[in-house]
Amino acid sequence: MGDTLKLGFVLTVICVIAAGSLAKVYDVTSVIIKKNEKELDEKKRKEIIPQAAIFEERQVDGKPIYIGKDVEGKAIGSIFKIAPRGYAGPINAMIGVDNGGKILAVSITKLDQAETPGLGTKVTGPKFRDQFKGIEGNDLKLKKDGGSIDAITAATISSRAVANGVYEGIEWYKKAVASIQ
Amino acid sequence: MSDEKLLTLSSSPHIKDGSSIPGVMHTVIMALLPGAAMGVYLFGFPALLTIIIAIASSVAFEAWMQWVMGRRITVFDGSAILTGLLLAMNLPSSSPWWLTIIGSMVAIIVGKHLYGGLGQNIFNPALVARVFLLISWPVQMTSFPAPSALFAKGVDAVASATPLTTIKMELMSHKANIDITQLPQPSTFDLLLGAHGGSLGEVSIIALLIGGLYLLYKRIITWHIPVSFIGTALIFSAIMWFVDPAKYANPVFHIMTGGLILGAFFMATDYVTSPVTNKGMLIFGAGCGFLTIVIRLFGGYPEGVSFAILLMNLATPLIDKLVTPSKFGEVKANG
Amino acid sequence: MSLWKDFTTGIIKENPVIVLMIGLCPTLAVSSSANDAFGMGIAATFVLIASNIIVSMVRNHTPDAIRIPIFIVIISTFVTIVDYVIHAFDMELYASLGVFIPLIVVNCIILGRAEAYAYKNNVISSTMDGLGMGLGFILIITLLGAIREIIGNGTVTIFNYQLLNLGAGYQPALMFIMPPGAFLTIAFLMAAQNKWLKK
Numbered sequence: 001m002g003d004t005l006k007l008g009f010v011l012t013v014i015c016v017i018a019a020g021s022l023a024k025v026y027d028v029t030s031v032i033i034k035k036n037e038k039e040l041d042e043k044k045r046k047e048i049i050p051q052a053a054i055f056e057e058r059q060v061d062g063k064p065i066y067i068g069k070d071v072e073g074k075a076i077g078s079i080f081k082i083a084p085r086g087y088a089g090p091i092n093a094m095i096g097v098d099n100g101g102k103i104l105a106v107s108i109t110k111l112d113q114a115e116t117p118g119l120g121t122k123v124t125g126p127k128f129r130d131q132f133k134g135i136e137g138n139d140l141k142l143k144k145d146g147g148s149i150d151a152i153t154a155a156t157i158s159s160r161a162v163a164n165g166v167y168e169g170i171e172w173y174k175k176a177v178a179s180i181q
Numbered sequence: 182m183s184d185e186k187l188l189t190l191s192s193s194p195h196i197k198d199g200s201s202i203p204g205v206m207h208t209v210i211m212a213l214l215p216g217a218a219m220g221v222y223l224f225g226f227p228a229l230l231t232i233i234i235a236i237a238s239s240v241a242f243e244a245w246m247q248w249v250m251g252r253r254i255t256v257f258d259g260s261a262i263l264t265g266l267l268l269a270m271n272l273p274s275s276s277p278w279w280l281t282i283i284g285s286m287v288a289i290i291v292g293k294h295l296y297g298g299l300g301q302n303i304f305n306p307a308l309v310a311r312v313f314l315l316i317s318w319p320v321q322m323t324s325f326p327a328p329s330a331l332f333a334k335g336v337d338a339v340a341s342a343t344p345l346t347t348i349k350m351e352l353m354s355h356k357a358n359i360d361i362t363q364l365p366q367p368s369t370f371d372l373l374l375g376a377h378g379g380s381l382g383e384v385s386i387i388a389l390l391i392g393g394l395y396l397l398y399k400r401i402i403t404w405h406i407p408v409s410f411i412g413t414a415l416i417f418s419a420i421m422w423f424v425d426p427a428k429y430a431n432p433v434f435h436i437m438t439g440g441l442i443l444g445a446f447f448m449a450t451d452y453v454t455s456p457v458t459n460k461g462m463l464i465f466g467a468g469c470g471f472l473t474i475v476i477r478l479f480g481g482y483p484e485g486v487s488f489a490i491l492l493m494n495l496a497t498p499l500i501d502k503l504v505t506p507s508k509f510g511e512v513k514a515n516g
Numbered sequence: 517m518s519l520w521k522d523f524t525t526g527i528i529k530e531n532p533v534i535v536l537m538i539g540l541c542p543t544l545a546v547s548s549s550a551n552d553a554f555g556m557g558i559a560a561t562f563v564l565i566a567s568n569i570i571v572s573m574v575r576n577h578t579p580d581a582i583r584i585p586i587f588i589v590i591i592s593t594f595v596t597i598v599d600y601v602i603h604a605f606d607m608e609l610y611a612s613l614g615v616f617i618p619l620i621v622v623n624c625i626i627l628g629r630a631e632a633y634a635y636k637n638n639v640i641s642s643t644m645d646g647l648g649m650g651l652g653f654i655l656i657i658t659l660l661g662a663i664r665e666i667i668g669n670g671t672v673t674i675f676n677y678q679l680l681n682l683g684a685g686y687q688p689a690l691m692f693i694m695p696p697g698a699f700l701t702i703a704f705l706m707a708a709q710n711k712w713l714k715k
Contacts, residue, residue: 006579007579007581007582010577010579010582010584010586011585011586011589012576014574014586014589014590015589018589018590018592018593021593022593022596022597025596025597025600025601028604029601029604030600031621032604032605035602036604036607037607040607077277087353087481088481111612114691116319116546116690117668117690117693117694118320118668118669118688118690118693119690139590153320153324154319154323154324156350157350157353160354164354173528190651279687283689291700313691315691315693316692316696317688317689317692318687319690331681408560
């Protein structure tokens, strides 16, 4: 019995020391982590609408929309998220549009998807993403489906997922914006 | 393949006949020729070139590897030629030369000699190479030129999806109402003859069946693996077809597309990598057929024959153990 | 001299990965690029050295019956610290190492060295042992990552410096940056080790 108590005591001491040091490290790093994550999100948005000075978050239709405003506080565009189903799970992308609903940029980072390395991951490349800039309507679909987007060779499924996701995202945005104005 | 060694591992009855490694190999190569010839006829000169490169490089790697490892050089026993030919038949006719050569390298070096050479390999070497290439260079391995009856010049370079890929694309599009019966597909007659996209040696069902029947007639293979392979695939795909014909293709279509016939007669039946007893062969074939359809219907790849055979190759020692015939006079322990 | 031996055995003669064959899981899982592999190597080495030091320090107060739970508490504390630190200072590395950082806890090299070495030796020897084993681990995992990245992607990149690029004409063999490529490459590394080092 005494032995068990001793073992328990030693283990408790070790655990308390471990927990204490972890708490200290957490205190220091959690601040930096939060700051970094915020900056990273902000940086991503800045890349989509570089002219914007600040972004204002607004909930529309249950989803967040970030409205980019220039230094004078005038809205110059919005950013919203889509997550179409790709070959291997959702492809998380962000779409930036100007006030007229025209696409400024489609952003998909390597960390936002799990497509096949070397194939489906090419949807994250500028060569594929930049095709969406400035076009609208049915043009947003793949050439095979009657649009104007070139699919990535041997990665039709990922390409189609993004194209259809953007198409549906824009449709949703137009409706959502119309409903709040 | 049956070896000249004193201890031959095979199922009873142990009757000696005149068969030898070169004899068996040459018969199998003969049986493959109709399928290969149809491939050349349909896809033209590039197909012929792919076959020649695959065979020549396989033989060269075999000789080199046997020399490096200090083994007896037996390149003319036909086994390297057969591996090369089988590999070529599993490639698109448009394969670039380097792809074919890397395929031979993987088949002969990784698939065969690193396991100890002829008779020691766990997996079918040609299939190891095919899967290696398919995963490594999916763009080249899935761009199939449309077949054309014209020889040499004027071969249509337009890529055409295989019938199975067409279906997989539709299923993976995540649309609300999927109906694969509406997709444009080659007629049953074209499937039989081979006039559709696919690997150069897998398209012509008739030519492959002729070769397969020749192998059965020559008693190089027994009926067990092909029948249980094709039969299981047929039954399982039929069940799924009854469940939902808009999502699962009909069983006849499944049998006649992809590499199922080529695999069932020529690759699953490889002596080294399949079980030795008849009962074992039936289990092996059934496993191949079941896995093929599972991968085709529920997997990420449109075609599953190669993966199915490789997986069952892996299970072969277990199957052999499971169905070991009891020794004469042995009493099975209870419980 | 013996300290020097403690240090060098881990690098080649008793290399944890290709000779002792422990810690294979992270080696295979996080070696799809030289950069990730190197990051994993550094992270695991830090945990290894730190846990070796602490285990060696408390070894005289550690009752035999509960040594394993104590090792694990020590190791997991350091792993969590590494997890926080990487998250705070290198988001990109954090994202690509992902779930594998917490899994350093179960890296056999670390628990193995705690049990087999640090529990029985003094602090300085244990530090050297951790350093040597860690370097051996970094060496192999980075080599594996570099080979896989060259063949599977045509490049070698460490910390955003591109050391090698085979150019646009090279057709990368994608299998090498996928799991089967890891198994194949480590098999060849072990074969080479068997041929050239075991004599």
